[in-house]
Amino acid sequence: MTDVSGMGSRPDDERPVLTNRQGHPVYDNQNQRTVGPRGPATLENYQFLEKISHFDRERIPERVVHARGALSYGYFEAYGTFGDEPISRYTRAKLFQERGKRTDIALRFSTVIGGRDSAETARDPRGFAIKFYTEDGNWDLVGNNLAVFFIRDAIKFPDVIHALKPDPVTFRQDPNRIFDFMSQTPESMHMLVNLFSPRGIPADYRHMQGFGVNTYKWVNAQGETHLVKYHWMPKQGVRSMTEADAAAVQAHDLGHATKDLYEAIERGDYPEWELLVQIMTDDEHPELDFDPLDDTKVWPENDFPPQAVGRIVLNRNVENQFAENEQSAFGTGVLVDGLDFSDDKMLIGRTFSYSDTQRYRVGPNYLQLPVNQTKAACRTNQRDGQMAYFVDTGGENPHVNYEPSIRGGLREAEYAHPDEVGPTITGRLTRKRIPRTNDYKQAGQRYLLMDDWERDDLVRNFVANLKQCDRAIQERMVWHFLLVEDDLGLRVGEGLGITPDDVAGLEPLRSQDLTEEDRDRLAKLG
Numbered sequence: 001m002t003d004v005s006g007m008g009s010r011p012d013d014e015r016p017v018l019t020n021r022q023g024h025p026v027y028d029n030q031n032q033r034t035v036g037p038r039g040p041a042t043l044e045n046y047q048f049l050e051k052i053s054h055f056d057r058e059r060i061p062e063r064v065v066h067a068r069g070a071l072s073y074g075y076f077e078a079y080g081t082f083g084d085e086p087i088s089r090y091t092r093a094k095l096f097q098e099r100g101k102r103t104d105i106a107l108r109f110s111t112v113i114g115g116r117d118s119a120e121t122a123r124d125p126r127g128f129a130i131k132f133y134t135e136d137g138n139w140d141l142v143g144n145n146l147a148v149f150f151i152r153d154a155i156k157f158p159d160v161i162h163a164l165k166p167d168p169v170t171f172r173q174d175p176n177r178i179f180d181f182m183s184q185t186p187e188s189m190h191m192l193v194n195l196f197s198p199r200g201i202p203a204d205y206r207h208m209q210g211f212g213v214n215t216y217k218w219v220n221a222q223g224e225t226h227l228v229k230y231h232w233m234p235k236q237g238v239r240s241m242t243e244a245d246a247a248a249v250q251a252h253d254l255g256h257a258t259k260d261l262y263e264a265i266e267r268g269d270y271p272e273w274e275l276l277v278q279i280m281t282d283d284e285h286p287e288l289d290f291d292p293l294d295d296t297k298v299w300p301e302n303d304f305p306p307q308a309v310g311r312i313v314l315n316r317n318v319e320n321q322f323a324e325n326e327q328s329a330f331g332t333g334v335l336v337d338g339l340d341f342s343d344d345k346m347l348i349g350r351t352f353s354y355s356d357t358q359r360y361r362v363g364p365n366y367l368q369l370p371v372n373q374t375k376a377a378c379r380t381n382q383r384d385g386q387m388a389y390f391v392d393t394g395g396e397n398p399h400v401n402y403e404p405s406i407r408g409g410l411r412e413a414e415y416a417h418p419d420e421v422g423p424t425i426t427g428r429l430t431r432k433r434i435p436r437t438n439d440y441k442q443a444g445q446r447y448l449l450m451d452d453w454e455r456d457d458l459v460r461n462f463v464a465n466l467k468q469c470d471r472a473i474q475e476r477m478v479w480h481f482l483l484v485e486d487d488l489g490l491r492v493g494e495g496l497g498i499t500p501d502d503v504a505g506l507e508p509l510r511s512q513d514l515t516e517e518d519r520d521r522l523a524k525l526g
Protein backbone atom coordinates (compact mmCIF):
# COMPACT_ATOMS: atom_id res chain seq x y z
CA MET A 1 0.00 0.00 0.00
CA THR A 2 1.32 3.49 -0.87
CA ASP A 3 2.18 5.69 2.12
CA VAL A 4 0.41 9.02 1.47
CA SER A 5 1.09 10.52 4.89
CA GLY A 6 4.58 11.89 4.29
CA MET A 7 7.44 10.90 2.12
CA GLY A 8 10.44 11.14 4.46
CA SER A 9 13.81 10.69 2.77
CA ARG A 10 15.74 7.61 1.85
CA PRO A 11 18.50 6.66 4.33
CA ASP A 12 21.13 6.74 1.54
CA ASP A 13 20.35 10.39 0.50
CA GLU A 14 23.30 12.53 1.62
CA ARG A 15 21.79 15.97 0.93
CA PRO A 16 21.31 18.25 3.97
CA VAL A 17 17.99 17.94 5.73
CA LEU A 18 15.25 20.60 5.45
CA THR A 19 14.44 22.30 8.77
CA ASN A 20 12.20 25.12 9.93
CA ARG A 21 13.66 28.39 11.21
CA GLN A 22 13.89 26.92 14.72
CA GLY A 23 16.18 24.16 13.45
CA HIS A 24 13.54 21.43 13.78
CA PRO A 25 13.83 18.77 11.03
CA VAL A 26 10.91 18.71 8.59
CA TYR A 27 9.73 15.12 8.10
CA ASP A 28 6.88 15.94 5.74
CA ASN A 29 6.87 19.03 3.53
CA GLN A 30 3.92 17.82 1.41
CA ASN A 31 1.01 17.47 3.83
CA GLN A 32 -0.22 19.66 6.66
CA ARG A 33 -1.33 18.11 9.93
CA THR A 34 -5.04 17.13 9.83
CA VAL A 35 -7.52 15.02 11.75
CA GLY A 36 -7.54 12.04 9.41
CA PRO A 37 -6.36 12.21 5.79
CA ARG A 38 -9.35 14.33 4.65
CA GLY A 39 -9.10 17.04 7.37
CA PRO A 40 -10.07 19.26 9.11
CA ALA A 41 -6.72 20.98 9.82
CA THR A 42 -5.55 21.81 13.32
CA LEU A 43 -4.43 25.21 14.60
CA GLU A 44 -1.39 23.99 16.53
CA ASN A 45 0.13 23.08 13.17
CA TYR A 46 3.31 25.11 13.89
CA GLN A 47 5.34 23.95 10.90
CA PHE A 48 2.63 24.86 8.39
CA LEU A 49 1.69 28.19 10.03
CA GLU A 50 5.33 29.30 10.26
CA LYS A 51 5.92 28.50 6.60
CA ILE A 52 2.82 30.35 5.39
CA SER A 53 3.16 33.36 7.67
CA HIS A 54 6.77 33.90 6.61
CA PHE A 55 5.67 33.71 2.99
CA ASP A 56 2.90 36.23 3.71
CA ARG A 57 5.63 38.74 4.62
CA GLU A 58 8.08 38.06 1.76
CA ARG A 59 7.64 41.48 0.16
CA ILE A 60 8.79 44.75 1.66
CA PRO A 61 7.49 48.07 0.31
CA GLU A 62 9.17 48.77 -3.00
CA ARG A 63 11.20 51.96 -3.38
CA VAL A 64 8.81 54.88 -3.92
CA VAL A 65 10.99 55.76 -6.94
CA HIS A 66 13.67 53.64 -8.68
CA ALA A 67 11.81 50.44 -7.71
CA ARG A 68 13.16 48.35 -10.60
CA GLY A 69 16.91 47.97 -10.57
CA ALA A 70 19.93 45.70 -10.88
CA LEU A 71 22.94 45.60 -8.58
CA SER A 72 26.44 44.35 -9.18
CA TYR A 73 29.80 44.63 -7.48
CA GLY A 74 33.31 45.63 -8.49
CA TYR A 75 36.02 48.10 -7.65
CA PHE A 76 37.02 51.73 -8.06
CA GLU A 77 40.64 52.39 -9.06
CA ALA A 78 42.10 55.83 -8.39
CA TYR A 79 44.43 57.74 -10.73
CA GLY A 80 45.80 59.94 -7.89
CA THR A 81 45.78 63.11 -10.00
CA PHE A 82 43.50 65.93 -11.09
CA GLY A 83 44.81 66.97 -14.51
CA ASP A 84 48.54 67.66 -14.03
CA GLU A 85 48.26 68.12 -10.28
CA PRO A 86 48.15 65.70 -7.39
CA ILE A 87 44.49 65.29 -6.40
CA SER A 88 45.39 66.09 -2.79
CA ARG A 89 45.44 69.74 -3.82
CA TYR A 90 41.62 69.54 -3.98
CA THR A 91 40.48 66.66 -1.76
CA ARG A 92 41.94 64.65 1.07
CA ALA A 93 39.45 61.78 0.56
CA LYS A 94 41.65 58.72 0.94
CA LEU A 95 40.14 56.63 -1.85
CA PHE A 96 41.36 59.15 -4.49
CA GLN A 97 44.95 59.68 -3.36
CA GLU A 98 47.23 56.92 -4.66
CA ARG A 99 47.45 55.86 -8.27
CA GLY A 100 46.18 52.27 -8.57
CA LYS A 101 44.49 52.17 -5.15
CA ARG A 102 41.35 50.01 -5.29
CA THR A 103 38.14 50.38 -3.26
CA ASP A 104 35.29 47.84 -3.37
CA ILE A 105 31.99 49.13 -4.74
CA ALA A 106 28.36 48.12 -5.25
CA LEU A 107 26.49 49.79 -8.12
CA ARG A 108 22.71 49.80 -8.54
CA PHE A 109 21.21 50.84 -11.85
CA SER A 110 17.49 51.51 -12.02
CA THR A 111 14.54 53.02 -13.83
CA VAL A 112 12.61 55.66 -11.90
CA ILE A 113 8.87 55.63 -12.37
CA GLY A 114 7.73 52.04 -12.95
CA GLY A 115 7.17 49.45 -10.23
CA ARG A 116 9.48 46.58 -9.36
CA ASP A 117 8.51 44.42 -12.38
CA SER A 118 7.97 47.21 -14.92
CA ALA A 119 9.53 47.46 -18.40
CA GLU A 120 13.17 48.51 -18.64
CA THR A 121 12.48 50.10 -22.04
CA ALA A 122 10.58 53.05 -20.57
CA ARG A 123 11.39 56.64 -21.50
CA ASP A 124 12.57 57.52 -18.04
CA PRO A 125 15.80 58.65 -16.34
CA ARG A 126 18.02 55.76 -15.19
CA GLY A 127 19.53 55.66 -11.70
CA PHE A 128 23.28 55.21 -11.28
CA ALA A 129 23.91 54.73 -7.54
CA ILE A 130 27.34 53.68 -6.26
CA LYS A 131 28.40 52.65 -2.78
CA PHE A 132 32.16 52.86 -2.17
CA TYR A 133 33.19 50.70 0.81
CA THR A 134 36.15 52.91 1.83
CA GLU A 135 38.49 52.54 4.80
CA ASP A 136 36.90 55.72 6.23
CA GLY A 137 33.37 54.28 5.98
CA ASN A 138 30.89 54.25 3.10
CA TRP A 139 30.52 56.88 0.42
CA ASP A 140 27.36 56.81 -1.73
CA LEU A 141 27.23 58.76 -4.98
CA VAL A 142 23.58 58.59 -6.04
CA GLY A 143 23.24 59.83 -9.61
CA ASN A 144 21.28 59.48 -12.83
CA ASN A 145 22.14 58.90 -16.51
CA LEU A 146 21.02 62.42 -17.50
CA ALA A 147 23.14 65.38 -16.42
CA VAL A 148 20.32 67.61 -15.15
CA PHE A 149 17.01 67.27 -13.30
CA PHE A 150 13.36 68.46 -13.65
CA ILE A 151 13.31 70.73 -10.59
CA ARG A 152 15.78 72.70 -8.49
CA ASP A 153 14.12 72.71 -5.06
CA ALA A 154 13.48 69.50 -3.09
CA ILE A 155 10.07 70.76 -1.96
CA LYS A 156 8.80 70.06 -5.52
CA PHE A 157 9.93 66.40 -5.62
CA PRO A 158 6.63 64.80 -4.51
CA ASP A 159 4.80 66.91 -7.14
CA VAL A 160 7.05 66.03 -10.06
CA ILE A 161 6.93 62.34 -9.12
CA HIS A 162 3.13 62.36 -8.69
CA ALA A 163 2.80 63.92 -12.16
CA LEU A 164 5.08 61.27 -13.69
CA LYS A 165 3.59 58.27 -11.86
CA PRO A 166 0.30 56.68 -12.97
CA ASP A 167 -2.94 58.61 -12.54
CA PRO A 168 -4.45 57.88 -9.09
CA VAL A 169 -7.82 57.04 -10.67
CA THR A 170 -6.98 55.22 -13.91
CA PHE A 171 -3.53 53.94 -12.88
CA ARG A 172 -2.12 54.92 -16.28
CA GLN A 173 0.86 57.17 -16.91
CA ASP A 174 -0.74 60.13 -18.61
CA PRO A 175 0.99 62.77 -20.81
CA ASN A 176 -1.81 65.21 -19.92
CA ARG A 177 -0.77 65.07 -16.24
CA ILE A 178 2.97 65.06 -16.99
CA PHE A 179 2.86 68.07 -19.34
CA ASP A 180 0.31 69.88 -17.16
CA PHE A 181 2.97 69.94 -14.42
CA MET A 182 5.92 70.56 -16.74
CA SER A 183 4.17 73.39 -18.58
CA GLN A 184 3.89 75.19 -15.24
CA THR A 185 7.53 74.38 -14.34
CA PRO A 186 9.80 76.17 -16.82
CA GLU A 187 12.96 74.91 -15.08
CA SER A 188 12.08 71.43 -16.40
CA MET A 189 12.77 72.40 -20.06
CA HIS A 190 16.44 71.38 -20.04
CA MET A 191 15.59 67.95 -18.61
CA LEU A 192 12.68 67.47 -21.04
CA VAL A 193 14.90 68.21 -24.05
CA ASN A 194 17.21 65.43 -22.81
CA LEU A 195 14.52 62.98 -21.73
CA PHE A 196 12.47 63.13 -24.94
CA SER A 197 15.57 62.79 -27.12
CA PRO A 198 16.97 59.29 -27.80
CA ARG A 199 19.02 59.63 -24.58
CA GLY A 200 15.73 59.16 -22.71
CA ILE A 201 15.77 55.42 -23.54
CA PRO A 202 19.30 54.05 -22.99
CA ALA A 203 19.95 50.82 -24.93
CA ASP A 204 20.81 49.09 -21.62
CA TYR A 205 22.66 49.84 -18.37
CA ARG A 206 26.14 49.15 -19.75
CA HIS A 207 25.88 51.73 -22.53
CA MET A 208 24.88 54.83 -20.63
CA GLN A 209 26.59 57.67 -18.79
CA GLY A 210 26.14 58.54 -15.14
CA PHE A 211 26.05 61.97 -13.50
CA GLY A 212 26.09 63.07 -9.86
CA VAL A 213 23.74 65.88 -11.10
CA ASN A 214 23.86 67.82 -7.84
CA THR A 215 26.84 69.96 -6.88
CA TYR A 216 29.06 68.67 -4.08
CA LYS A 217 32.25 69.94 -2.43
CA TRP A 218 35.78 68.64 -2.12
CA VAL A 219 37.85 69.58 0.93
CA ASN A 220 41.65 69.42 1.09
CA ALA A 221 43.99 68.99 4.08
CA GLN A 222 44.08 72.75 4.64
CA GLY A 223 40.26 72.87 4.83
CA GLU A 224 39.97 74.64 1.46
CA THR A 225 36.79 73.79 -0.45
CA HIS A 226 35.90 73.54 -4.14
CA LEU A 227 32.56 72.91 -5.84
CA VAL A 228 32.52 69.69 -7.88
CA LYS A 229 30.32 67.78 -10.32
CA TYR A 230 30.79 64.06 -11.07
CA HIS A 231 30.41 62.33 -14.45
CA TRP A 232 30.70 58.63 -15.38
CA MET A 233 31.66 57.76 -18.98
CA PRO A 234 31.13 54.17 -20.19
CA LYS A 235 34.13 52.54 -21.92
CA GLN A 236 31.51 50.51 -23.81
CA GLY A 237 30.22 53.71 -25.50
CA VAL A 238 26.77 55.31 -25.27
CA ARG A 239 23.83 53.69 -27.07
CA SER A 240 20.19 54.67 -27.06
CA MET A 241 16.89 53.43 -28.43
CA THR A 242 14.13 55.13 -30.38
CA GLU A 243 10.49 54.45 -29.42
CA ALA A 244 10.32 51.87 -32.23
CA ASP A 245 13.48 50.06 -31.04
CA ALA A 246 12.13 50.06 -27.49
CA ALA A 247 8.75 48.68 -28.54
CA ALA A 248 10.47 45.82 -30.39
CA VAL A 249 12.58 44.89 -27.32
CA GLN A 250 9.64 45.24 -24.95
CA ALA A 251 7.54 42.91 -27.06
CA HIS A 252 9.63 39.97 -25.89
CA ASP A 253 11.43 41.14 -22.73
CA LEU A 254 10.55 43.51 -19.88
CA GLY A 255 13.92 43.09 -18.18
CA HIS A 256 16.44 43.28 -21.04
CA ALA A 257 18.84 45.68 -19.23
CA THR A 258 19.11 43.55 -16.09
CA LYS A 259 19.67 40.49 -18.27
CA ASP A 260 22.32 42.22 -20.37
CA LEU A 261 24.27 43.37 -17.30
CA TYR A 262 24.04 40.01 -15.51
CA GLU A 263 25.07 38.00 -18.57
CA ALA A 264 27.97 40.31 -19.47
CA ILE A 265 29.42 39.89 -15.98
CA GLU A 266 28.84 36.11 -15.98
CA ARG A 267 30.79 35.73 -19.23
CA GLY A 268 33.67 37.90 -17.94
CA ASP A 269 32.91 40.90 -20.16
CA TYR A 270 33.26 43.36 -17.29
CA PRO A 271 31.75 46.81 -17.91
CA GLU A 272 33.84 49.84 -17.05
CA TRP A 273 33.27 53.57 -16.56
CA GLU A 274 35.72 56.41 -16.07
CA LEU A 275 35.00 59.03 -13.40
CA LEU A 276 35.46 62.63 -14.56
CA VAL A 277 35.18 65.60 -12.25
CA GLN A 278 34.57 69.29 -12.93
CA ILE A 279 35.77 71.81 -10.39
CA MET A 280 34.93 75.44 -9.55
CA THR A 281 36.15 77.69 -6.80
CA ASP A 282 33.70 77.71 -3.92
CA ASP A 283 31.75 80.92 -4.45
CA GLU A 284 28.66 82.24 -6.20
CA HIS A 285 30.38 82.89 -9.55
CA PRO A 286 28.55 86.11 -10.44
CA GLU A 287 30.25 86.01 -13.87
CA LEU A 288 28.13 82.99 -14.91
CA ASP A 289 24.60 83.31 -16.26
CA PHE A 290 23.47 80.42 -14.04
CA ASP A 291 23.94 79.42 -10.42
CA PRO A 292 26.51 76.64 -9.87
CA LEU A 293 24.15 75.13 -7.24
CA ASP A 294 21.29 74.75 -9.77
CA ASP A 295 20.82 71.11 -10.83
CA THR A 296 18.92 72.12 -13.97
CA LYS A 297 22.25 73.35 -15.38
CA VAL A 298 25.46 71.82 -16.69
CA TRP A 299 28.84 73.51 -16.26
CA PRO A 300 30.32 74.43 -19.68
CA GLU A 301 33.17 72.01 -20.39
CA ASN A 302 35.37 74.66 -22.00
CA ASP A 303 35.42 76.73 -18.82
CA PHE A 304 35.44 73.81 -16.40
CA PRO A 305 37.19 70.94 -18.19
CA PRO A 306 36.30 67.51 -16.80
CA GLN A 307 39.35 65.60 -15.54
CA ALA A 308 39.55 61.82 -15.20
CA VAL A 309 40.26 60.81 -11.59
CA GLY A 310 39.60 57.05 -11.64
CA ARG A 311 37.62 54.19 -13.12
CA ILE A 312 35.19 51.52 -11.98
CA VAL A 313 34.93 47.91 -13.12
CA LEU A 314 31.94 45.66 -12.38
CA ASN A 315 33.03 42.04 -12.06
CA ARG A 316 30.60 40.21 -9.73
CA ASN A 317 26.87 39.56 -9.71
CA VAL A 318 24.63 39.33 -6.67
CA GLU A 319 23.93 35.91 -5.21
CA ASN A 320 20.48 36.90 -4.02
CA GLN A 321 18.38 39.67 -5.56
CA PHE A 322 16.32 40.34 -2.48
CA ALA A 323 19.12 40.50 0.07
CA GLU A 324 21.56 42.47 -2.04
CA ASN A 325 19.48 44.48 -4.53
CA GLU A 326 16.06 44.98 -2.95
CA GLN A 327 17.39 45.68 0.54
CA SER A 328 20.30 47.86 -0.59
CA ALA A 329 20.12 51.46 0.52
CA PHE A 330 21.93 54.43 -1.01
CA GLY A 331 21.74 58.07 0.05
CA THR A 332 23.32 61.44 -0.56
CA GLY A 333 24.14 61.94 3.14
CA VAL A 334 26.70 59.15 3.05
CA LEU A 335 30.00 61.01 2.57
CA VAL A 336 33.55 60.43 3.82
CA ASP A 337 36.21 62.84 5.04
CA GLY A 338 37.40 65.08 2.19
CA LEU A 339 33.93 65.21 0.55
CA ASP A 340 31.10 67.53 1.58
CA PHE A 341 27.65 68.83 0.66
CA SER A 342 27.08 72.07 -1.19
CA ASP A 343 24.07 74.28 -0.38
CA ASP A 344 22.23 72.97 -3.49
CA LYS A 345 18.59 72.99 -2.29
CA MET A 346 17.87 69.67 -3.97
CA LEU A 347 20.84 67.95 -2.41
CA ILE A 348 19.92 69.06 1.10
CA GLY A 349 16.35 67.77 0.65
CA ARG A 350 17.53 64.48 -0.84
CA THR A 351 19.86 63.95 2.08
CA PHE A 352 16.93 63.90 4.52
CA SER A 353 14.77 61.76 2.24
CA TYR A 354 16.96 58.70 1.62
CA SER A 355 17.65 57.45 5.14
CA ASP A 356 14.12 58.44 6.17
CA THR A 357 12.54 56.23 3.49
CA GLN A 358 15.01 53.40 4.17
CA ARG A 359 14.10 53.25 7.87
CA TYR A 360 10.51 52.75 6.69
CA ARG A 361 11.20 50.55 3.64
CA VAL A 362 13.84 48.20 5.03
CA GLY A 363 13.71 48.93 8.78
CA PRO A 364 15.62 50.93 11.40
CA ASN A 365 18.55 48.52 11.32
CA TYR A 366 19.01 48.59 7.53
CA LEU A 367 22.68 49.47 7.98
CA GLN A 368 23.32 46.10 9.64
CA LEU A 369 22.60 44.21 6.40
CA PRO A 370 25.75 43.02 4.62
CA VAL A 371 25.17 45.04 1.41
CA ASN A 372 24.76 48.27 3.37
CA GLN A 373 27.29 47.64 6.14
CA THR A 374 30.50 49.63 6.20
CA LYS A 375 33.70 47.61 6.04
CA ALA A 376 35.34 50.18 8.34
CA ALA A 377 35.10 49.62 12.10
CA CYS A 378 31.58 50.46 13.26
CA ARG A 379 31.00 51.15 16.97
CA THR A 380 27.98 53.15 17.99
CA ASN A 381 25.82 53.55 21.08
CA GLN A 382 22.74 52.95 18.95
CA ARG A 383 20.82 49.96 20.27
CA ASP A 384 17.93 47.65 19.58
CA GLY A 385 15.01 48.33 17.25
CA GLN A 386 13.29 45.90 14.90
CA MET A 387 15.56 43.22 13.46
CA ALA A 388 18.66 44.23 15.45
CA TYR A 389 21.20 41.65 14.34
CA PHE A 390 24.12 42.41 16.58
CA VAL A 391 25.28 44.92 19.17
CA ASP A 392 28.25 46.87 17.94
CA THR A 393 30.03 47.20 21.26
CA GLY A 394 33.73 47.92 21.27
CA GLY A 395 34.11 49.89 24.46
CA GLU A 396 35.80 48.01 27.29
CA ASN A 397 32.68 48.13 29.48
CA PRO A 398 29.53 46.56 28.02
CA HIS A 399 27.39 48.37 30.61
CA VAL A 400 28.28 51.72 29.08
CA ASN A 401 26.17 52.39 25.98
CA TYR A 402 26.30 56.16 26.40
CA GLU A 403 28.93 58.85 26.03
CA PRO A 404 30.64 60.61 27.84
CA SER A 405 31.65 58.23 30.60
CA ILE A 406 34.61 57.71 32.93
CA ARG A 407 33.70 53.99 33.21
CA GLY A 408 34.84 52.89 29.74
CA GLY A 409 32.67 52.99 26.64
CA LEU A 410 33.46 54.76 23.41
CA ARG A 411 35.27 58.09 23.04
CA GLU A 412 35.04 60.78 20.39
CA ALA A 413 37.60 60.66 17.57
CA GLU A 414 40.21 63.40 17.44
CA TYR A 415 39.48 65.80 14.61
CA ALA A 416 42.83 66.13 12.89
CA HIS A 417 41.83 68.73 10.30
CA PRO A 418 41.38 72.49 10.27
CA ASP A 419 37.85 73.87 9.94
CA GLU A 420 36.67 74.38 6.36
CA VAL A 421 37.62 77.74 4.94
CA GLY A 422 34.84 78.06 2.37
CA PRO A 423 32.66 81.15 2.05
CA THR A 424 30.67 82.44 5.02
CA ILE A 425 26.95 82.89 4.54
CA THR A 426 24.60 85.46 6.00
CA GLY A 427 20.99 86.12 5.09
CA ARG A 428 17.43 86.45 6.32
CA LEU A 429 15.16 83.42 6.46
CA THR A 430 13.12 83.49 3.30
CA ARG A 431 11.34 81.44 0.62
CA LYS A 432 12.75 82.71 -2.64
CA ARG A 433 13.88 81.36 -5.97
CA ILE A 434 17.60 81.43 -6.56
CA PRO A 435 18.72 84.29 -8.80
CA ARG A 436 19.87 83.48 -12.37
CA THR A 437 17.25 80.81 -13.04
CA ASN A 438 17.83 81.14 -16.81
CA ASP A 439 15.44 78.30 -17.63
CA TYR A 440 15.77 78.17 -21.42
CA LYS A 441 19.31 78.93 -22.59
CA GLN A 442 21.00 75.60 -21.85
CA ALA A 443 17.96 73.70 -23.11
CA GLY A 444 18.37 75.57 -26.42
CA GLN A 445 22.10 74.89 -26.54
CA ARG A 446 21.44 71.20 -25.99
CA TYR A 447 18.90 71.19 -28.84
CA LEU A 448 21.39 72.84 -31.20
CA LEU A 449 24.12 70.36 -30.27
CA MET A 450 22.02 67.35 -31.30
CA ASP A 451 22.44 65.53 -34.59
CA ASP A 452 19.60 66.01 -37.09
CA TRP A 453 18.15 62.55 -36.45
CA GLU A 454 18.13 63.22 -32.68
CA ARG A 455 16.27 66.50 -33.19
CA ASP A 456 13.76 64.73 -35.46
CA ASP A 457 13.23 62.08 -32.80
CA LEU A 458 12.82 64.71 -30.06
CA VAL A 459 10.20 66.64 -32.04
CA ARG A 460 8.36 63.43 -32.93
CA ASN A 461 8.27 62.35 -29.26
CA PHE A 462 7.07 65.74 -28.00
CA VAL A 463 4.36 65.92 -30.63
CA ALA A 464 3.17 62.35 -30.00
CA ASN A 465 2.88 63.01 -26.26
CA LEU A 466 1.46 66.51 -26.47
CA LYS A 467 -1.24 65.35 -28.89
CA GLN A 468 -2.74 63.57 -25.88
CA CYS A 469 -2.89 66.82 -23.86
CA ASP A 470 -5.44 69.62 -23.42
CA ARG A 471 -5.10 72.54 -25.83
CA ALA A 472 -4.04 74.98 -23.05
CA ILE A 473 -1.18 72.66 -22.06
CA GLN A 474 -0.10 72.26 -25.71
CA GLU A 475 -0.06 76.03 -26.18
CA ARG A 476 1.98 76.67 -23.05
CA MET A 477 4.51 74.01 -24.05
CA VAL A 478 4.87 75.51 -27.54
CA TRP A 479 5.38 78.92 -25.88
CA HIS A 480 8.19 77.44 -23.73
CA PHE A 481 9.76 75.69 -26.73
CA LEU A 482 9.79 78.94 -28.71
CA LEU A 483 11.76 80.46 -25.84
CA VAL A 484 14.10 77.42 -25.79
CA GLU A 485 14.87 77.64 -29.53
CA ASP A 486 12.74 79.00 -32.39
CA ASP A 487 13.18 75.88 -34.48
CA LEU A 488 11.98 73.56 -31.69
CA GLY A 489 8.93 75.71 -30.96
CA LEU A 490 8.02 76.03 -34.63
CA ARG A 491 8.38 72.33 -35.34
CA VAL A 492 6.44 71.11 -32.30
CA GLY A 493 3.85 73.84 -32.97
CA GLU A 494 3.50 72.65 -36.56
CA GLY A 495 2.92 69.09 -35.37
CA LEU A 496 0.13 70.32 -33.10
CA GLY A 497 -1.36 72.96 -35.39
CA ILE A 498 -0.25 75.86 -33.16
CA THR A 499 1.47 78.97 -34.57
CA PRO A 500 3.57 81.56 -32.72
CA ASP A 501 0.64 83.96 -33.19
CA ASP A 502 -1.62 81.58 -31.27
CA VAL A 503 0.61 81.77 -28.18
CA ALA A 504 1.94 85.34 -28.43
CA GLY A 505 -0.61 86.59 -25.90
CA LEU A 506 0.40 84.21 -23.10
CA GLU A 507 1.81 85.94 -20.00
CA PRO A 508 4.99 84.64 -18.35
CA LEU A 509 4.28 82.36 -15.36
CA ARG A 510 4.36 83.58 -11.77
CA SER A 511 7.04 80.93 -11.13
CA GLN A 512 9.58 82.33 -13.58
CA ASP A 513 12.08 85.12 -14.18
CA LEU A 514 12.85 85.94 -17.81
CA THR A 515 16.28 87.01 -19.07
CA GLU A 516 16.83 89.81 -21.60
CA GLU A 517 17.26 87.18 -24.29
CA ASP A 518 13.94 85.52 -23.32
CA ARG A 519 12.18 88.90 -23.52
CA ASP A 520 13.62 89.51 -27.00
CA ARG A 521 12.34 86.14 -28.14
CA LEU A 522 8.92 86.87 -26.63
CA ALA A 523 8.77 90.25 -28.37
CA LYS A 524 9.41 88.50 -31.71
CA LEU A 525 6.38 86.25 -31.17
CA GLY A 526 3.93 89.12 -31.16
Ligand code: HEM
Nearest residue numbers: 063066108127128129143144149154157213349350353357
Ligand atom coordinates in the same frame (compact mmCIF):
# COMPACT_ATOMS: atom_id res chain seq x y z
C1 HEM B 1 15.99 56.79 -5.00
C2 HEM B 1 14.12 60.80 -3.10
C3 HEM B 1 16.22 63.47 -6.52
C4 HEM B 1 18.68 59.59 -7.90
C5 HEM B 1 15.23 57.65 -4.24
C6 HEM B 1 14.35 57.24 -3.19
C7 HEM B 1 13.84 58.37 -2.66
C8 HEM B 1 14.38 59.49 -3.37
C9 HEM B 1 12.86 58.47 -1.50
C10 HEM B 1 14.08 55.81 -2.77
C11 HEM B 1 15.25 55.37 -1.92
C12 HEM B 1 15.07 54.03 -1.30
O1 HEM B 1 13.94 53.56 -1.11
O2 HEM B 1 16.12 53.43 -0.95
C13 HEM B 1 14.57 61.87 -3.83
C14 HEM B 1 14.26 63.26 -3.56
C15 HEM B 1 14.83 64.00 -4.54
C16 HEM B 1 15.52 63.08 -5.42
C17 HEM B 1 13.44 63.75 -2.39
C18 HEM B 1 14.81 65.47 -4.77
C19 HEM B 1 14.74 66.33 -3.81
C20 HEM B 1 17.09 62.67 -7.18
C21 HEM B 1 18.04 63.11 -8.14
C22 HEM B 1 18.73 62.01 -8.52
C23 HEM B 1 18.22 60.88 -7.79
C24 HEM B 1 18.27 64.56 -8.59
C25 HEM B 1 19.86 61.92 -9.48
C26 HEM B 1 20.94 62.62 -9.34
C27 HEM B 1 18.16 58.52 -7.22
C28 HEM B 1 18.59 57.16 -7.43
C29 HEM B 1 17.81 56.36 -6.60
C30 HEM B 1 16.92 57.24 -5.90
C31 HEM B 1 19.68 56.68 -8.37
C32 HEM B 1 17.86 54.84 -6.50
C33 HEM B 1 18.90 54.41 -5.51
C34 HEM B 1 18.96 52.91 -5.48
O3 HEM B 1 19.34 52.33 -6.52
O4 HEM B 1 18.60 52.31 -4.46
N1 HEM B 1 15.22 59.03 -4.35
N2 HEM B 1 15.34 61.80 -4.95
N3 HEM B 1 17.22 61.31 -6.98
N4 HEM B 1 17.16 58.54 -6.29
FE1 HEM B 1 16.29 60.16 -5.61
